[in-house]
Amino acid sequence: MRRRNRITLEDIAKKVGVSRVTVSKVLRGHTDISTEMAQKVKKVVAEMGYTPNIFARSLSARKSNMIGLIVPKIAHYFFSAVIEAVYEGALQRKYETILTVSQENPEIEWKHLQALAAMRVDGIIISVTQKTDDIERFKWIRKMGIPLVFVDRKPEKQISGFGSVVTDDHNGAFQAVEHAIKIGYRKLGLIGGNKKINIGRNRINGFEDALKEYRIPVNKNWIVTGGYGKDDGYNGFKYLYESGSVPEFILAITYPVALGILEAAKDFGVRIPDDVDLICFGDSDVGRFLSPALSAIRQPTRELGIRAVEILFEDIEEKEITREHHVILPAQLVIRETCTTKRAKGIENIKNIQEFEDTKLTTK
Amino acid sequence: MRRRNRITLEDIAKKVGVSRVTVSKVLRGHTDISTEMAQKVKKVVAEMGYTPNIFARSLSARKSNMIGLIVPKIAHYFFSAVIEAVYEGALQRKYETILTVSQENPEIEWKHLQALAAMRVDGIIISVTQKTDDIERFKWIRKMGIPLVFVDRKPEKQISGFGSVVTDDHNGAFQAVEHAIKIGYRKLGLIGGNKKINIGRNRINGFEDALKEYRIPVNKNWIVTGGYGKDDGYNGFKYLYESGSVPEFILAITYPVALGILEAAKDFGVRIPDDVDLICFGDSDVGRFLSPALSAIRQPTRELGIRAVEILFEDIEEKEITREHHVILPAQLVIRETCTTKRAKGIENIKNIQEFEDTKLTTK
DNA sequence: TTGAAAGCGCTAACAA
DNA sequence: TTGTTAGCGCTTTCAA
Numbered sequence: 001m002r003r004r005n006r007i008t009l010e011d012i013a014k015k016v017g018v019s020r021v022t023v024s025k026v027l028r029g030h031t032d033i034s035t036e037m038a039q040k041v042k043k044v045v046a047e048m049g050y051t052p053n054i055f056a057r058s059l060s061a062r063k064s065n066m067i068g069l070i071v072p073k074i075a076h077y078f079f080s081a082v083i084e085a086v087y088e089g090a091l092q093r094k095y096e097t098i099l100t101v102s103q104e105n106p107e108i109e110w111k112h113l114q115a116l117a118a119m120r121v122d123g124i125i126i127s128v129t130q131k132t133d134d135i136e137r138f139k140w141i142r143k144m145g146i147p148l149v150f151v152d153r154k155p156e157k158q159i160s161g162f163g164s165v166v167t168d169d170h171n172g173a174f175q176a177v178e179h180a181i182k183i184g185y186r187k188l189g190l191i192g193g194n195k196k197i198n199i200g201r202n203r204i205n206g207f208e209d210a211l212k213e214y215r216i217p218v219n220k221n222w223i224v225t226g227g228y229g230k231d232d233g234y235n236g237f238k239y240l241y242e243s244g245s246v247p248e249f250i251l252a253i254t255y256p257v258a259l260g261i262l263e264a265a266k267d268f269g270v271r272i273p274d275d276v277d278l279i280c281f282g283d284s285d286v287g288r289f290l291s292p293a294l295s296a297i298r299q300p301t302r303e304l305g306i307r308a309v310e311i312l313f314e315d316i317e318e319k320e321i322t323r324e325h326h327v328i329l330p331a332q333l334v335i336r337e338t339c340t341t342k343r344a345k346g347i348e349n350i351k352n353i354q355e356f357e358d359t360k361l362t363t364k
Numbered sequence: 365m366r367r368r369n370r371i372t373l374e375d376i377a378k379k380v381g382v383s384r385v386t387v388s389k390v391l392r393g394h395t396d397i398s399t400e401m402a403q404k405v406k407k408v409v410a411e412m413g414y415t416p417n418i419f420a421r422s423l424s425a426r427k428s429n430m431i432g433l434i435v436p437k438i439a440h441y442f443f444s445a446v447i448e449a450v451y452e453g454a455l456q457r458k459y460e461t462i463l464t465v466s467q468e469n470p471e472i473e474w475k476h477l478q479a480l481a482a483m484r485v486d487g488i489i490i491s492v493t494q495k496t497d498d499i500e501r502f503k504w505i506r507k508m509g510i511p512l513v514f515v516d517r518k519p520e521k522q523i524s525g526f527g528s529v530v531t532d533d534h535n536g537a538f539q540a541v542e543h544a545i546k547i548g549y550r551k552l553g554l555i556g557g558n559k560k561i562n563i564g565r566n567r568i569n570g571f572e573d574a575l576k577e578y579r580i581p582v583n584k585n586w587i588v589t590g591g592y593g594k595d596d597g598y599n600g601f602k603y604l605y606e607s608g609s610v611p612e613f614i615l616a617i618t619y620p621v622a623l624g625i626l627e628a629a630k631d632f633g634v635r636i637p638d639d640v641d642l643i644c645f646g647d648s649d650v651g652r653f654l655s656p657a658l659s660a661i662r663q664p665t666r667e668l669g670i671r672a673v674e675i676l677f678e679d680i681e682e683k684e685i686t687r688e689h690h691v692i693l694p695a696q697l698v699i700r701e702t703c704t705t706k707r708a709k710g711i712e713n714i715k716n717i718q719e720f721e722d723t724k725l726t727t728k
Numbered sequence: 729t730t731g732a733a734a735g736c737g738c739t740a741a742c743a744a
Numbered sequence: 745t746t747g748t749t750a751g752c753g754c755t756t757t758c759a760a
Contacts, residue, residue: 009753020731024754025755054479055428055484059423059737062755075445096462397745419738
């Protein structure tokens with residue numbers, strides 16, 4: 001290791017001719033310090049280019065002024081938007097954010113959780129991996145007394161003591177499928193996701209519930225579960241294609257999954273939206289420039305991040321956990337070039353949408 | 365603040381009936397510890413759910429095992445790919461990465477630099493903002509004795525003492541323009557970027573040099589400099605459009621700029637690539653799904669991150685700075701739907717590419 | 729308004 | 745192989 005410029009409080013204190021305590025107080029803007037003293041100290045601090053040692057400070061103050069953020073992936077529009085929001089929120093409160101990436105790997109996630117605990121962060125915001133079903137790690141965090149908030153993704157099993165901010169995935173999926181049904185589709189499929197974590201479960205349930213609501217039989221072969229990445233989309237579509245039975249409409253469980261589907265469709269010569277139509281969960285900044293412009297279920301990304309920080313800080317400032325905060329934010333259907341009107345395929349027929357409307361169950 | 369589970373080395377030591385030092389040694393896998401002792405200690409550590417306090421450890425060891433990473437933006441394919449590579453590299457060496465985002469704001473960048481110094485990170489990797497021209501901050505870092513490596517973007521002025529890993533932007537731009545010329549374009553423009561930082565300077569120079577090489581006059585009105593974001597692309601194109609003179613081909617200085625151009629073109633009813641053709645710097649995972657599929661100058665993103673970490677660690681391990689490492693990685697032209705063949709516009713004419721080839725300067 | 733004393737939780741050097 | 749001693753650089757009482 002290279003020699004470091006180890007200027008300490010002591011050095012400053014000596015130069016000014018006061019005690020460390022005085023300097024420390026000036027630095028933290030403590031009130032009981034005379035203006036001249038403060039002036040003198042600040043001058044020397046600037047001259048010597050001194051920066052307080054965060055470790056020493058945190059150790060002594062028993063407070064790190066840092067929060068930890070764990071996300072499964074970073075090269076993904078959804079997460080980068082959430083991350084930016086969290087950073088901003090934390091910064092406003094003079095907190096640093098320590099970002100870690102689990103790479104969809106529960107082992108790495110566990111390591112990060114421990115590392116953040118070791119760093120004595122004042123709180124953690126996490127979006128779990130698609131495989132996180134072990135909840136012992138969260139019990140451990142709770143035992144450590146570290147406030148934690150789930151954002152967007154959380155484990156299937158409920159864990160008390162932590163807040164959460166999620167999207168109304170069930171309704172989002174429902175809306176999308178309802179739209180597809182209304183424009184005439186009857187053969188509906190879904191690619192990606194699984195029921196290990198909330199987002200998959202809720203989206204899949206939303207999909208199935210919409211079909212039930214409209215009395216359309218669920219064809220299990222058209223529901224190809226899996227993960228949330230591009231590969232899952234590609235393989236899911238490949239599976240469907242090779243099975244010889246492809247639905248008219250597919251709900252992609254995430255934006256990367258949709259990209260994978262687009263790619264597979266291209267490779268297999270299937271035209272989207274002409275042969276198979278598509279809506280995906282999650283919008284991105286380029287969604288509308290894609291060919292075809294993707295229809296999407298837009299998640300309130302920024303809002304998700306902002307609310308998570310808010311809730312976390314309520315927890316951090318609270319002396320004891322009084323109640324858990326759980327917020328569910330609405331999703332919004334954005335129709336673009338995919339899924340605008342039913343393509344003529346001559347497979348299913350309904351006379352017109354109005355007639356179809358009557359099909360809908362009014363009871364329930 | 366909530367009560368925290370403050371288990372310390374002392375607690376473990378007491379429970380096992382040994383000294384803190386013994387426990388500390390076990391935890392760090394020190395060799396001179398008996399196997400039984402190690403076993404006993406580990407058991408208690410696990411039972412009590414103890415995690416060492418990083419602050420105390422770093423303070424005592426005078427080593428943080430953290431590196432800092434500063435990027436201008438995060439919701440951007442290029443940076444997220446670099447970030448992932450840096451994280452991986454650091455993790456392999458058992459280092460944590462502290463990611464900070466400057467939001468293209470030099471002030472925030474300076475704050476982050478100070479915060480990282482205060483955290484006593486062992487090294488810093490930075491991609492500067494598009495406006496960073498003040499290099500005092502880097503001199504300060506050097507004075508602090510913190511190793512630093514620039515990745516992709518660095519300030520215009522040379523600063524000794526720091527390594528860098530960049531893309532061969534000049535050649536990348538040159539290749540793109542050369543390609544455009546070869547397929548017949550003569551009215552060439554450029555949008556975005558400025559000469560404050562290397563990437564802008566080199567790309568613009570590469571653009572101009574290619575024109576010179578092929579004896580094509582540079583039309584200053586078609587070079588609309590600015591920043592590196594989507595807005596810059598939008599406004600740049602708008603400016604061009606409203607000026608009444610739009611080139612046949614545009615080199616977009618970054619991928620976001622290209623997105624902005626695409627959007628503006630759509631708004632103004634200009635067809636790409638039919639009316640105006642386009643190549644942009646920087647590829648993304650969706651580039652080929654865009655409409656039209658964007659031709660791009662692909663940067664070696666992962667490689668950039670990996671090499672930056674390598675160089676940084678050479679610096680960190682070095683006792684003194686012996687030499688600076690500067691690496692330049694090649695860019696690769698990826699032609700897709702834009703810029704494949706010259707569209708018929710009847711403005712410029714060349715009989716065929718071969719004849720054109722002869723135009724090229726052979727001297728030089 | 730200032731400062732002395734007593735740690736925060738850990739590790740490094742050196743003894744035992 | 746284990747333990748003792750002495751800090752790392754800062755903040756927090758509490759006294760002056």
